[in-house]
Amino acid sequence: MSRNIKMVVAYEGTHYAGFQRQAGGVKTIQGALEEAIAQITGSMPNVIGAGRTDAGVHALGQVVHFHSETRLKEGQLLNALNAVLPRDIVICEVSEVPAEFHSRYSALSKTYSYRIWNDPVRPVFHREWLYHYKYPLDTAVMREAASFIVGQHDFKSFQASGSSVKTTVRTVHFCELMSEGPEITIRINADGFLYHMVRNIVGTLILVGTGRMSLAGFKAVLAACDRNAAGPTAPASGLCLEEVFYPEMKPEI
């Protein structure tokens, strides 16, 4: 009997060409997971992730699922996979879920974080998880701009140009900005994200933080529905998929 296995996965994306398997033998998270599962269970799975993170993007709470005939218990799978996976990928949780669970389609919302090291001096401590921005940022005004994106909006201005999706309307449940010393963390939860959406929002918030864009200007960007209105795409290194939320799964009776 094929089982549906859900896993929570953390990884440092620095040395990977993104989540999604690619032709040409480049290193991907999906590829590494599939190889590890094949090594442990004896058959090659198709691993599907909730978020297809880009090259260099990290995760602390990516969720994946795959179907497998393995008889290994959840804890055995977790330990065996962590023993063979490279040090920059780790399985945090393994659980068997109902057949209808799909890591991407069942997801209600996802939280991404973006970490900025705002100091003239570059960071050393967990530097792979940060974007070093050396000029002063006004976090109070950035926080106010961040509050404008909460709610249901057409986020077309923040979508990478050339993307095609049915609709560019998304609902942002929260967008909070915390700062502690030189480290600024922006956390965004939404029912879905357009391609490069978080990085384009952060790149535009940085314009606001430096004073090169006003709060009214930020509002106008959102209203414009035009990628050219927004700021540059912030680098991948600061971005992290933190958590994926699902409806509570009731066991079948």
Added chain:
Amino acid sequence: MSRNIKMVVAYEGTHYAGFQRQAGGVKTIQGALEEAIAQITGSMPNVIGAGRTDAGVHALGQVVHFHSETRLKEGQLLNALNAVLPRDIVICEVSEVPAEFHSRYSALSKTYSYRIWNDPVRPVFHREWLYHYKYPLDTAVMREAASFIVGQHDFKSFQASGSSVKTTVRTVHFCELMSEGPEITIRINADGFLYHMVRNIVGTLILVGTGRMSLAGFKAVLAACDRNAAGPTAPASGLCLEEVFYPEMKPEI
């Protein structure tokens, strides 16, 4: 005129054979700093550090000093050095200090931290700065044991065997234990540290945290003045030189 330059330095020690320069071309922090300074100022300095951290040990607030004829201003030196230093070493502060300042001999006290990732699953996020200990630890009892070492004691039990120093008496000003999720941080400030002292204290605290050593047993270790009484040396990866304290320097009048 030779100037005395003090610098605060942060580094990830993972890929270095320790602070101190060695024969045979191995990578050291001192060597990397001296090469960078020579490249910028045109003459090879002798860099002296407050703490001679071991292979794999990190620093967020190491303090070094060196004498130089350079006419570069403090901020110019900082930027120029950070531009040529490898990514795992960074200069945080540069200041010219009185000729009598000595990074090691002038120090009043130093703070070291030791970070433990206490979870069955290995860490991914800033994993190079942690020691992964997978079995459950009782942090309340560890915290109580940690309080026993505060004050002036003979720390011979916690000194690496084979070391020779005039006295093994040191004064610990604080030894605190914080835990947040699976991460446990132990911070110790003392007027001086014996070789492997923090790592041997942590290794023994872990015995207490697992229940393999009682609080009375920990007290007896301290009293024994015998390395064989204490627990194993905790790995280098968790250790970090956080801060070095000096008496306030008054400018000469």
